[in-house]
Each structure stands twice: as structure tokens, then as C-alpha cells.
Amino acid sequence: MKVVYKVWLDRDGKAFGEGPFKLLKLIEKTGSLHRAAMEMKMSYRKAWLTIHSIEGKLGFPLLDKHVGGRSGGGSTITAAGTAFMKQYEGFRSDVRESLEEIYQKHFG
């Protein structure tokens, strides 16, 4: 047996969790919301709406959009977005460790 879980941040509905975190990591890696959405097999529209909804719930912008230029434009994560991702990474890592410990304590 093992413990399985879903944990997310909520503000009047889901605000942030594993899906959005993976999307942001892919935007960070690819420099593009379009490519990140493709890698997640998500429509660009859905990815954009996800980011937009999270920005509304968090109260700060996550993406800087660059239009045109030699690279053809793209998206980078804002400083506030990067800081939030680090915060969330610490949170999820503590959650993982703690749930495993609690499971072992009671059922191990």
C-alpha cells in the first residue's frame, strides 16, 4: 500500500497546483507559452486562460510577453513569478516528505 495525494492552493476555487506548476516550468524552459502548451498537449487558449486565471487569483503577473524581435517573440517568467515558483517548490517538497513520513508512521 502507499499514500497518494493531490494538494493545491485555493482562493475561491483552485488557484495553483501541479498542472500550472508544470506549465510554468515548461515556459521557463522553452521561453514560449505556445511551446509549453504544446508539450503539455494543451491548447494555447487553455494555457493562456490558465495563466490568466492564476494571475488574477495570485494578484501579480506571471509572464512577460515579448512580441516580435529576432527570436520571434515569446514569454518569460516575471521576477514575482519566479519567486512564487520557488515558494511553491519548497511547499510541495515539504508536503511530499511529510506525507510519506506520516504514512510510514501509521501504516509502515
Next chain:
Amino acid sequence: MKVVYKVWLDRDGKAFGEGPFKLLKLIEKTGSLHRAAMEMKMSYRKAWLTIHSIEGKLGFPLLDKHVGGRSGGGSTITAAGTAFMKQYEGFRSDVRESLEEIYQKHFG
């Protein structure tokens, strides 16, 4: 903002979690799988299948079924079932406390 979660025990698929726990608590209270299912607005068939599947995954019986008699029969929780419920209660209480603490540490 707040943290929201679903945590369950898994053995080749969901083995036990909040829904089954509530069902067992209601069986304990009402002495009847039928009445417990009704209180959860669940069909008797679904409640029975749920219990049956959990028993298979845990490897021990949860219910003693009493047929007929002055009380018209009913179900009581086995000793192993009661012990498991206590174990799960300790687990879920630690999970609740720990996730709240971790949330406060990172986002409080």
C-alpha cells in the same frame, strides 16, 4: 488563500480514503449498511461494492452481517475494521495538521 487536498491509500488503485471512512463511521452509528448508504445518498449496491472492494485490498473483512433476529439484522464493524478506522483516523489527523503547518510555513 488556503491549502486544499485529497489524500488516499492506494493499492493498485484507490484502497481507502475519506468516502469509505465516512461510510464506515455511518455503519458504526446506524448498525446498518443500508441506512449508512441512504445517509450518504448512495445506492445500497454501490455501498456494498465499495466495502467489498476495500476488504479485498486491505485483506480482511470490515463488516459482520447479522441476518434476521429481533432487530431485523444489520451490519457491525469487525474488530479488524475498528482497529483500521482508528489507524486511519490518526493518519488523517496528522495529515491535516501537517499540511496546515507546511502551508503556513511557505505561504502564511
